[in-house]
Amino acid sequence: MKSGKVDQAKTQRLFYGWVVVAAAFCVALVAYGVQYSFGKFLDPLSEAFGWSQALVTGAASLFMFSRGALAILTGRATDKYGPRITVAIGGFFLGLGLILTSRISAAWQLYLFYGLMVGFGLSVAFAPLVATASRWFVQKRGLAVGIVVAGTGVGTAVIPLLARYLIDTYEWRWTYIILGLVAWAIIIPGALLLWRSPEDKGLLPLGKAEAIAGDEKNQNIKEDSLTSERAGFSLKDAAQTRAFWLLLAIIIFWSICLQMVMINIDKHAIGLNIPEIVAAKFLVVIGVLSIIGRLAMGAVSDRLGGKRTLAICLVLQALAMFWLLRATDIWMLYLFAAVFGFAYGGCVPQLPVIAGEIFKLKSIGAIVGVQMLGVAIGGAIGPLLGGRVYDVTGTYYLAFMVGGICTILALILLAFIRAPRKVSP
Numbered sequence: 094m095k096s097g098k099v100d101q102a103k104t105q106r107l108f109y110g111w112v113v114v115a116a117a118f119c120v121a122l123v124a125y126g127v128q129y130s131f132g133k134f135l136d137p138l139s140e141a142f143g144w145s146q147a148l149v150t151g152a153a154s155l156f157m158f159s160r161g162a163l164a165i166l167t168g169r170a171t172d173k174y175g176p177r178i179t180v181a182i183g184g185f186f187l188g189l190g191l192i193l194t195s196r197i198s199a200a201w202q203l204y205l206f207y208g209l210m211v212g213f214g215l216s217v218a219f220a221p222l223v224a225t226a227s228r229w230f231v232q233k234r235g236l237a238v239g240i241v242v243a244g245t246g247v248g249t250a251v252i253p254l255l256a257r258y259l260i261d262t263y264e265w266r267w268t269y270i271i272l273g274l275v276a277w278a279i280i281i282p283g284a285l286l287l288w289r290s291p292e293d294k295g296l297l298p299l300g301k302a303e304a305i306a307g308d309e310k311n312q313n314i315k316e317d318s319l320t321s322e323r324a325g326f327s328l329k330d331a332a333q334t335r336a337f338w339l340l341l342a343i344i345i346f347w348s349i350c351l352q353m354v355m356i357n358i359d360k361h362a363i364g365l366n367i368p369e370i371v372a373a374k375f376l377v378v379i380g381v382l383s384i385i386g387r388l389a390m391g392a393v394s395d396r397l398g399g400k401r402t403l404a405i406c407l408v409l410q411a412l413a414m415f416w417l418l419r420a421t422d423i424w425m426l427y428l429f430a431a432v433f434g435f436a437y438g439g440c441v442p443q444l445p446v447i448a449g450e451i452f453k454l455k456s457i458g459a460i461v462g463v464q465m466l467g468v469a470i471g472g473a474i475g476p477l478l479g480g481r482v483y484d485v486t487g488t489y490y491l492a493f494m495v496g497g498i499c500t501i502l503a504l505i506l507l508a509f510i511r512a513p514r515k516v517s518p
Contacts, residue, residue, distance in 0.1 A: 161469015
């Protein structure tokens with residue numbers, strides 16, 4: 094029986110795991126593209142209803158928090174029911190929330206439809222995708238995860254630019270309707286391709302056939318493939334370690350800086366008398382360079398490890414933030430966008446990589462789900478803080494300074510992370 098599966102895995106022309114990776118890439122592209130397009134709606138919403146920047150960005154903060162808080166539940170649902178039904182339901186509510194946001198007439202509706210409903214839809218767009226892709230690969234797992242998270246970078250580059258064009262052409266209400274329909278058209282069909290594991294299709298993870306065959310040249314693969322699904326920390330055991338909470342704090346500080354920039358960089362550039370069409374391109378540059386950062390630093394982490402690679406990325410991100418404080422010309426902002434995009438993109442795959450290095454794969458989906466809660470907490474604080482500082486001072490200078498300091502704090506905490514000695518069976 095086993096040998097039959099091994100032969101099937103070896104002789105199959107296109108390993109289905111790559112279909113899973115492609116589907117997860119598309120889901121991440123649309124979901125995160127929607128998330129990072131919210132900055133394009135700040136002025137249209139403020140002007141349409143006379144709302145302050147803080148009130149509008151408050152919806153983004155609620156969205157980030159609800160997405161992260163629900164990521165733990167959707168992660169558990171993925172473990173129990175599989176990613177297909179979980180991601181499909183999330184995609185349905187994401188599209189519905191966007192369409193309902195197009196009909197709002199009061200602030201509470203923005204908070205309900207965008208902050209909560211869209212937030213729920215986005216809660217399926219990271220941990221379930223990364224965990225599912227990881228199960229399909231023993232060999233090339235880092236590459237597979239890197240491709241999936243690169244989808245978020247492509248979405249960051251493409252969807253906000255599309256949103257800007259649609260807002261200018263059709264106004265913001267029709268733009269939300271179109272984005273909702275796009276979410277339904279891509280995420281729901283993509284979810285149906287996300288089989289939980291190779292075993293569900295009578296296959297083996299890529300590289301596991303060699304391990305079972307006992308190829309001596311693949312001895313490390315053999316040991317990993319035969320133990321990784323069973324060995325490691327449960328979520329409960331991981332939560333009892335100092336490394337777990339240090340990593341969560343690092344993620345929160347990093348996310349405060351990230352989301353503060355992603356939501357407010359357009360408004361900041363326009364405040365420097367830079368034309369809107371040019372300001373819109375900074376987010377595109379961030380997105381494109383983040384794709385390169387995810388893939389390049391993913392490869393670097395295979396050699397240096399996740400912790401050292403994350404340290405490099407955090408140093409670059411901090412330097413970019415303090416450069417932003419002095420950036421007044423277009424070329425300076427382009428340079429910021431390039432360095433910041435590469436640095437933040439490089440950070441993204443390191444989060445599940447470090448979790449895997451420290452806690453192994455036994456409960457990696459649930460642990461990454463908790464990481465998303467950290468991203469959400471930071472993501473709730475960052476935009477709200479940026480909007481509040483702007484309302485009070487008229488600039489984002491102090492907000493971006495805080496973002497740089499938060500990045501340095503994350504770097505300091507990283508130095509104190511040590512892998513726990515004991516691994517639960």
